[in-house]
Every structure is written in C-alpha cells, then in structure tokens.
Amino acid sequence: MPIYEYRCEECEKRSSVLLASYSSPDPLCPHCGKPALRRLVSTFATVSSGEGDDDFGGGDDFGGGDDDLGGGDDFGGGDDDF
Numbered sequence: 001m002p003i004y005e006y007r008c009e010e011c012e013k014r015s016s017v018l019l020a021s022y023s024s025p026d027p028l029c030p031h032c033g034k035p036a037l038r039r040l041v042s043t044f045a046t047v048s049s050g051e052g053d054d055d056f057g058g059g060d061d062f063g064g065g066d067d068d069l070g071g072g073d074d075f076g077g078g079d080d081d082f
Contacts, residue, residue, distance in 0.1 A: 001020055002018075002019060002022065003016050003017070003019075004017050004018075004042075005039070005042040006029075006037040006039055006040060007038055008031060008032060008036050009036040009037075009038055010029065010032050010036040011031050011032040013029070013031045013032075014040075015029070015030050015031065015037070017030075026039065
C-alpha cells in the first residue's frame with residue numbers, strides 16, 4: 001500500500017496518506033476537511049537487508065584478483081589446425 005503526499009489548494013498544508021492503490025480516490029484534507037487535495041510528485045524509499053551483498057560499488061567479485069585467465073604461454077603457440 002503506497003503512501004502519497006498531498007498539498008491542499010485551500011489551506012496550503014501538506015499531508016501524507018496511506019492508500020490502498022493508485023486508483024483510490026483522493027481523500028479530504030485532514031487539516032481543513034475540504035476536497036482540495038492534489039497529489040504531489042515525491043521521492044521514494046528503498047528497503048535494504050543491510051547485509052551488503054547487493055552493493056554495486058566496486059567489490060572484486062568478478063575476477064580481478066589472482067585468477068590465471070591467460071596471457072601466458074597457454075594461449076600462444078601457433079600450430080593450431082582449423
């Protein structure tokens with residue numbers, strides 16, 4: 001259930017409302033009671049497990065360490081028959 005931010009066009013106050021879905025009707029202003037709330041575009045929050053497994057910031061998990069991936073005599077040669 002998303003939380004939406006609103007601003008009342010009558011009293012100019014802001015409020016947040018938990019609605020069942022995006023298509024739910026806009027509620028009355030909790031401050032003045034008038035049907036003048038307008039939905040605002042707002043930022044969103046994300047939830048993290050806190051384990052650090054999903055940080056995309058530069059770990060060496062993709063073979064930048066001690067792996068011998070070639071570059072030596074194993075790939076040279078030249079006697080390959082195709």
